[in-house]
Amino acid sequence: MNKKVIAINSSRRKQNTYGLLQKLKEAMKENNIEVDIVNLFDYEVKDCLGCEQCLRGKCCPHKDDAQALMDKLKEYDGIILSSPIYMGGVSGKLKVFIDRTCKWFHRPELVGKPVLLVATTAASGLKETIKYLEKTAIQWGGFPAGSIGRTVNSLNSPIKSSEYDSFVKHLFKERNEFNPKLNQLIFFQVQKVLAEKILTIDKEYWEHKNWLNKLYYFDCSIKPLNKIFAKGFYKMLSSKVVKVES
Incomplete structure (x- = not known):
């Protein structure tokens, strides 16, 4: 192809x-x-x-x-x-x-x-x-x-x-063969927290894409340590960002 x-x-x-x-x-x-x-x-x-x-x-x-x-x-x-x-x-x-x-x-x-x-x-x-x-x-x-x-x-x-x-x-x-680096996972967590907390239009978009319950945009190969770090970073950032009604 x-x-x-x-x-x-x-x-x-x-x-x-x-x-x-x-x-x-x-x-x-x-x-x-x-x-x-x-x-x-x-x-x-x-x-x-x-x-x-x-x-x-x-x-x-x-x-x-x-x-x-x-x-x-x-x-x-x-x-x-x-x-x-x-x-x-x-x-x-x-x-x-x-x-x-x-x-x-x-x-x-x-x-x-x-x-x-x-x-x-x-x-x-x-x-x-x-x-x-x-x-x-x-x-x-x-x-x-x-x-x-x-x-x-x-x-x-x-x-x-x-x-x-x-x-x-x-x-x-195939996408499941991709292996995102830690910085890609971190950016994803930042964008996800902003979608959840800041703009309603972003949250609706992320919900439609089914990204809010994921560690990355799609299922793929993620190193175990990177997975642990990304999850921890998300929890920390989410606890610090105050939700805005918009």
């Missing part, structure tokens, strides 16, 4: 990061994976206003392409999230788009989708940027499955299959 993957390019210049995505696209063909590269700069995405309308189930006041792009992400089997590194972090264009997806932290819509993280830099910032992209993927409900980083000195290095093997395997795995 073929799989379809969307690759988000957040570089205007279409050089280093874009070139790496093109190499990945060719490499993925050998694994029966079709990659569509989407350039963020082809979309109008306005700055988040912080009005919280989307969090409360209302329409965003902006009339732009952000929601269409979010809907597009949901159509694919997996996601490649990439960025050049500017000032030690992701590009401004990508940060603006991520801000506009804030409702996904409350009501995740990319649950179980494998996410491959890609970043390029002139010198430094790879570790911090990859970590931020991983955090974003987890907040969306996605499943981080590997990363590829390049500096100007390694930009022309061939992409090794070992750099994307985990991503490919997760695309074809």
Whole structure:
């Protein structure tokens, strides 16, 4: 069975990061994976206003392409999230788009989708940027499955299959074979407590998804110690967060 993957390019210049995505696209063909590269700069995405309308189930006041792009992400089997590194972090264009997806932290819509993280830099910032992209993927409900980083000195290095093997395997795995890391379990507990205590619309969404009685979004392989720690963290956090009627 073929799989379809969307690759988000957040570089205007279409050089280093874009070139790496093109190499990945060719490499993925050998694994029966079709990659569509989407350039963020082809979309109008306005700055988040912080009005919280989307969090409360209302329409965003902006009339732009952000929601269409979010809907597009949901159509694919997996996601490649990439960025050049500017000032030690992701590009401004990508940060603006991520801000506009804030409702996904409350009501995740990319649950179980494998996410491959890609970043390029002139010198430094790879570790911090990859970590931020991983955090974003987890907040969306996605499943981080590997990363590829390049500096100007390694930009022309061939992409090794070992750099994307985990991503490919997760695309074809059954969900019960997934093994979430502790940070993924912790984020889930945080989001669950917020759903239970803060916004009614979130609680209804989580109840509909049948997530409130789970340790993770779906049944999967969880290490025993991580399971114990996640349960303990949930109990501690739940006892500290005061329920809000909304």
